[in-house]
Amino acid sequence: MQTESPDRKRWSQHVTDTSNALDLDPGVFTWNDPRQIALSLKNSAERSQRRKADPFRSAMSMLTFYINRAGRQLTAEQRAHLEAAKDELRLLFDKPQLKG
16 A cells, blocks of 8 residues: 655645735635635636636635645634635636536
8 A cells, every 4th residue: 555745645735825816815714714715716716827717716715625624624614614615716706606
Protein backbone atom coordinates (compact mmCIF):
# COMPACT_ATOMS: atom_id res chain seq x y z
CA MET A 1 0.00 0.00 0.00
CA GLN A 2 1.32 3.39 -1.01
CA THR A 3 1.31 6.18 1.59
CA GLU A 4 1.01 9.82 0.68
CA SER A 5 3.61 12.36 1.70
CA PRO A 6 2.43 15.22 3.94
CA ASP A 7 2.94 17.68 1.07
CA ARG A 8 0.77 15.64 -1.27
CA LYS A 9 -2.05 15.48 1.28
CA ARG A 10 -2.19 19.26 1.49
CA TRP A 11 -2.14 20.11 -2.20
CA SER A 12 -5.64 21.61 -2.08
CA GLN A 13 -4.63 23.98 0.73
CA HIS A 14 -1.63 24.98 -1.36
CA VAL A 15 -3.91 25.70 -4.34
CA THR A 16 -6.27 27.76 -2.17
CA ASP A 17 -3.38 29.74 -0.69
CA THR A 18 -1.36 30.28 -3.85
CA SER A 19 -3.92 30.28 -6.65
CA ASN A 20 -2.51 32.12 -9.59
CA ALA A 21 -5.98 33.05 -10.80
CA LEU A 22 -7.45 35.06 -7.93
CA ASP A 23 -6.09 37.10 -5.04
CA LEU A 24 -8.57 36.20 -2.31
CA ASP A 25 -9.31 38.18 0.83
CA PRO A 26 -7.85 36.36 3.84
CA GLY A 27 -10.37 34.01 5.43
CA VAL A 28 -13.07 34.72 2.85
CA PHE A 29 -14.42 31.16 3.05
CA THR A 30 -14.85 31.39 6.82
CA TRP A 31 -17.09 34.46 6.74
CA ASN A 32 -20.70 34.05 7.86
CA ASP A 33 -22.34 36.42 5.36
CA PRO A 34 -22.96 34.74 1.98
CA ARG A 35 -23.39 38.12 0.25
CA GLN A 36 -20.02 39.34 1.56
CA ILE A 37 -18.34 36.11 0.44
CA ALA A 38 -19.87 36.48 -3.02
CA LEU A 39 -18.93 40.18 -3.28
CA SER A 40 -15.35 39.42 -2.28
CA LEU A 41 -15.05 36.60 -4.82
CA LYS A 42 -16.64 38.78 -7.52
CA ASN A 43 -14.24 41.65 -6.83
CA SER A 44 -11.24 39.31 -6.81
CA ALA A 45 -12.29 37.72 -10.09
CA GLU A 46 -12.93 41.04 -11.80
CA ARG A 47 -9.58 42.48 -10.65
CA SER A 48 -7.56 39.47 -11.72
CA GLN A 49 -5.56 39.69 -14.91
CA ARG A 50 -4.38 36.09 -14.55
CA ARG A 51 -7.65 34.19 -14.69
CA LYS A 52 -8.30 31.85 -17.60
CA ALA A 53 -12.10 32.04 -17.61
CA ASP A 54 -14.66 34.82 -17.31
CA PRO A 55 -15.00 36.41 -13.82
CA PHE A 56 -18.19 34.52 -12.93
CA ARG A 57 -16.71 31.13 -13.81
CA SER A 58 -13.47 31.90 -11.96
CA ALA A 59 -15.28 32.99 -8.80
CA MET A 60 -17.72 30.07 -8.87
CA SER A 61 -14.92 27.59 -9.57
CA MET A 62 -12.87 28.77 -6.60
CA LEU A 63 -15.92 28.59 -4.30
CA THR A 64 -16.87 25.11 -5.53
CA PHE A 65 -13.27 23.93 -5.25
CA TYR A 66 -13.12 25.06 -1.63
CA ILE A 67 -16.45 23.42 -0.73
CA ASN A 68 -15.46 20.13 -2.38
CA ARG A 69 -12.00 19.99 -0.83
CA ALA A 70 -13.15 20.97 2.68
CA GLY A 71 -15.66 18.13 2.60
CA ARG A 72 -16.66 16.82 6.01
CA GLN A 73 -14.50 19.35 7.80
CA LEU A 74 -17.07 22.06 7.05
CA THR A 75 -19.75 22.53 9.66
CA ALA A 76 -23.32 22.35 8.38
CA GLU A 77 -23.66 26.05 9.11
CA GLN A 78 -20.54 27.02 7.15
CA ARG A 79 -21.51 24.76 4.24
CA ALA A 80 -24.90 26.50 4.16
CA HIS A 81 -23.19 29.92 4.06
CA LEU A 82 -20.96 28.82 1.18
CA GLU A 83 -23.83 27.23 -0.77
CA ALA A 84 -25.84 30.43 -0.29
CA ALA A 85 -22.82 32.38 -1.56
CA LYS A 86 -23.18 30.48 -4.86
CA ASP A 87 -26.71 31.86 -5.20
CA GLU A 88 -25.44 35.33 -4.34
CA LEU A 89 -22.75 35.04 -7.01
CA ARG A 90 -25.39 34.14 -9.58
CA LEU A 91 -27.39 37.22 -8.56
CA LEU A 92 -24.36 39.51 -8.66
CA PHE A 93 -23.39 38.32 -12.13
CA ASP A 94 -27.02 38.31 -13.34
CA LYS A 95 -26.98 34.57 -14.05
CA PRO A 96 -30.06 32.34 -13.88
CA GLN A 97 -30.76 30.77 -10.51
CA LEU A 98 -30.77 26.99 -10.24
CA LYS A 99 -34.12 25.39 -9.57
CA GLY A 100 -34.60 22.87 -6.87
